[in-house]
Amino acid sequence: MTRTFDVVVVGGGPGGIAAAAVAAEAGLRVCLVDDNRSPGGQIWREFDRDGTKDNPHWREFARWTERLRRTRCEIWMGSQVVDQPAANVLRLERDGEVLDVGFGKLIVATGARERFLPFPGWTLPGVTGAGGLQALMKAGLEVRGKRVVVAGTGPLLLAIAAGLKGAGATIVAIYEQAPLRKLAGFGFSLASYPAKIAEGFGYARKLRGVPYRTGCWVKSAEGSTQLNRVNVTDGAKEWAHDCEWLACGFHLVPNLEVPLLLGCEVVDGYVAVDAFQQTSVPAVACVGELTGIGGLEKALVEGQIAGWIAAGREEKVRAFSTRMKKLQSFARRLDEAFALRDELRNLCTPETIVCRCEDVAYSAAKACGSWREAKLHTRCGMGPCQGRICGPETEFLFGWRDTGVRPPILPAKLGTVAGVLDPDQSDASVLEQVPT
Ligand SMILES: Cc1cc2nc3c(=O)[nH]c(=O)nc-3n(C[C@H](O)[C@H](O)[C@H](O)COP(=O)(O)OP(=O)(O)OC[C@H]3O[C@@H](n4cnc5c(N)ncnc54)[C@H](O)[C@@H]3O)c2cc1C
Missing domain, CATH: 3.50.50.60 (FAD/NAD(P)-binding domain)
Incomplete structure (x- = not known):
């Protein structure tokens, strides 16, 4: 059966946890969705296990997860967003099952991955x-x-x-x-x-x-x-x-699959947002690494801003504005300081593999004129990672840009792709439950 919430937050790292906690504390019905075993995202990965208390980031983790635990926020771990079957509905895969979740507002905090x-x-x-x-x-x-x-x-x-x-x-x-x-x-x-x-x-x-x-x-x-x-x-x-x-x-590249699936505008490699973390798509906010690689504090502040805005509490956001500008400027400085040097483009030999999933050699990829051509002629980017590894790589090596995604945005079961829903549940009934 499809459930619907006032706010769905995708991504259980610091940005998503802060957004979900603030929105739920404000009385909204919130669902936090993440594909990992436990909340924490990248920096707080496995912090719920014994032996992590001496990590300098543990206290912040404990403070935020405790804050979230005290709310009525539903936390759906092991749930991966793979599609948007209708407006205001996301399709998830959880334990091999397909599940749709409806939302009034969506906060995306899917973080970043290594390049x-x-x-x-x-x-x-x-x-x-x-x-x-x-x-x-x-x-x-x-x-x-x-x-x-x-x-x-x-x-x-x-x-x-x-x-x-x-x-x-x-x-x-x-x-x-x-x-x-x-x-x-x-x-x-x-x-x-x-x-x-x-x-x-x-x-x-x-x-x-x-x-x-x-x-x-x-x-x-x-x-x-x-x-x-x-x-x-x-x-x-x-x-x-x-x-x-x-x-x-x-360094890191943002996980843009969900924002791109939803049609959010991306500028210079990051999701474009306003001072309230709102994207070009109505009712969709993005926070954390998606809007600039800036670390833990930026993710926490942006998450709180998006949570407050979802709750209609614009006045709460003013307190963050100076800190926010500083953190965003820090993210820009990071990108400048750690920009990749040209020499890194010249390391491959003709035999060096560039697409590990499909075993595509550098020489085969280089012979292509674009990402699309490489996909069609060599299957570069067509394997299980769906270009998540070789996309940023070939963008740097050859200047190719891949700005589109197709559902399922992550590898999913055939049943999920076919949209196997509860027989009693149609897309129309899902939409009826979405608060306006
Ligand atoms: C590999 C790695 C290691 C890092 N190590 C450190 C470190 O040691 N110290 C440090 O200061 N910073 C570290 N960082 C940076 C730090 O992770 C970020 O600054 C911080 O976690 C950003 O928080 P976030 O909420 O934006 O995203 P994240 O913490 O990345 O959380 C995003 C969450 O969204 C989930 N997600 C993504 N797509 C989907 C989907 N389609 N469906 C469901 N869930 C999804 C991810 O699994 C993840 O749990 C690391 C980053 C990476 C990528």
Whole structure:
């Protein structure tokens, strides 16, 4: 049976939790939908497990999840939005079942994922995303005693390396592709963000003794069946490290599938929103990483703004406006400081795989003139990830843009695609339940 709520929030990370808590506290009937096992999103992943209390972000997690728990918000975990079968209705897949949920207002907080870039050897076992290795470790992977090279770009490299070191891994080195000049400028601009500086010092303390080099990147990874060596360069010299793991990620890209499905306007890679987090689509707000990669605090503030606006409490939002402007400017500075260098476009050999799902080599992809042509001729982007990995990659390598999505936006069962609903439930009756 289809249920309908005043507000549906998609994404159970900090942005979605804040939005759902505020809207539910204001008396609205709220449903929070997320595809993970438990709320928390990326930064608070698995924080409900024992042993996470010493994480610097745990207190904030506990405060917000407790606030949410005290409301009557319904939390639907393990539920993935795959389609919008009718206006104000989302189709979910949960435990292999199809389920529709109706909404009066929708707040989308689907966060971001890591950007991967290909280089020779990047598909070897032992090479993961930086956040990918962090997620594996949180899920129980033993890293104690393992030698790990952390590389790529973005401030997350430090957070992730600190976490791995804390779990007993030996961090061989951290290689940041951004040049020192840009990072120094970024560092000075943090003077007005004392919390970020404190966080940075915290990581520096935990990573004492670990080499951190800027303007360096991984050129290739080696191993026959498993990674055993990483070759690094600064553009002039090359050197190598023996290691068991390479954790390599290139900042983050927003998960735009749901906003694109709904028709929200996207500008410069992020969902365009007004000062109230409202998108170009009526009754749809977006918060968190979707509107700019800016971290935890930005997601929490934007979530609260969207929650208050859903409840018609515009006056509550004024208090956030100065902080909000600062956080948005921080997100822009991050993008500038950690912009990808041109040399990263020239790492692939003709044989390097660019689409891992469909085994498409660099030479085959390069022969195509557009994303669409590559899809039709090589099946690039047509596998299970549906372009979530190779889309941002080929955009950087070849300048292709893919701005469209087709339902199902994530891999779904055939029954879900066919729209198998409860026989008593038609789309018309779903719409009748939507509050106006
Ligand atoms: C891999 C990774 C590791 C990170 N590690 C750190 C760290 O160590 N320290 C740090 O400060 N920051 C870290 N970040 C950044 C941090 O996650 C964000 O700043 C913060 O979580 C943003 O919150 P959010 O609410 O916007 O999104 P998120 O926390 O990403 O939450 C989005 C949620 O939406 C869900 N979702 C997405 N699509 C759908 C769908 N179709 N249907 C249902 N649910 C969906 C996702 O599964 C996720 O649970 C990391 C980010 C990533 C991607």
